Amino acid sequence: MPRTADHDARRRQIAAAVVGVVAADGFDAATVARVAAEAGVSVGLVQHYFASKDELLLFAYQQVTGDIGDRVAQLIADGDARRQPISVVVAASLAELLPLDERRRGEYRVARAFLGRALDNPSLASVARATAADLRGRLSAAVTNGKECGEVAPGVDAELAATRLAALVDGLGDQLYLEPQRRVGSRDLPAVARRTLGEALAETFTGECRHYR
Amino acid sequence: MPRTADHDARRRQIAAAVVGVVAADGFDAATVARVAAEAGVSVGLVQHYFASKDELLLFAYQQVTGDIGDRVAQLIADGDARRQPISVVVAASLAELLPLDERRRGEYRVARAFLGRALDNPSLASVARATAADLRGRLSAAVTNGKECGEVAPGVDAELAATRLAALVDGLGDQLYLEPQRRVGSRDLPAVARRTLGEALAETFTGECRHYR
DNA sequence: TCCATAGCCATATAGTCGTACGGTTTTGGG
């Protein structure tokens, strides 16, 4: 066998370069040549690892959404380990998705850029659908768990609540991204977003966990 | 003076062609040549009326958001004329913004496509900001009017409620666009979206108008 | 009637992009 390389690592490296370029200069700046330069490799190497630019973009998008999902999963695991109430864990998870600081703002920009292209790219659209379904699944599971432990009233429809929370965090994210400095009455928008999410959660998580108090 | 033409009408005609192309085949399909063909004019004429492609896209975006705004204003005027409760008028206005049929779906697609490009185009971003502010302004005014006539409790913060409603309709629109066929429990997503919006409105518009009953 | 000028068009131009292609370099196994 000839010389070997870590195939997956190279693909991730190149995908990371895509994300870097999109975050820095927007989706249109993510040309193959620019991505190769950002990754410190040649155009030929990018072609060696990705059959087409579309495949590259798809992989990069999956990478981004996967990374975000992993961080949310980590937040949930941490919250569970610390035996925090479900509503608190969910609040932290949703806040992670909002563009509240430069890091999350960059990530949001990338995610939204891909979502915009998903409008006319079926492959990207299916990733977007899967990502959204994943978030709603986690939220739905959280509500269901809440019903079991007493934080949520028995009659609540978990899927409905999840859909509503997902929509709210989505819309708040858009507003935060577009006008991070906006003021709403005496508060700034980030505070309003947190508060609004908190209120929405309080409407669903109305009780206390009976397992530990 | 030489021959004359209706300058504004021509610009609107070309802008309408942009919208048609974006709705049909996505933002990337909106090349100058394609837009000219769609409008039934030459490339040169497009250049005659727009100094650059960016200016054309900006004008088209303003056209789209303006049209939507006009329709919402019309719905509000109609509702007022029929002396409908504010909550009903607001519900109809927000539903108009959701991709609930093919017409609104096409419009949503166009609006979202422009919003996606606004991520790295300051001119488009400012239109997006103005559009969002306009919607929130209308919602805020509706809540304030509601407080005056008794549909809304006195303590409610109109701007806060408007921000929340705008976020919700935005997020619901995204979900509807991406998965119009999705089922949530026993209902389909369009029904769930209407219901969710209705519930959110019911939380703000808790009373009845004391002026006419 | 005439012509300046806006309306309108076809084509040329300069540049960018994705990808194809031919090449060199490296290295694991025989």
Add this chain to the structure above:
DNA sequence: CCCAAAACCGTACGACTATATGGCTATGGA
């Protein structure tokens, strides 16, 4: 040691694109 095959590179090609340019056409006013 050797060599096949993978890793990797630079460049050329073909397809588009936005825009510049020059010219033709029609008409309102003098």
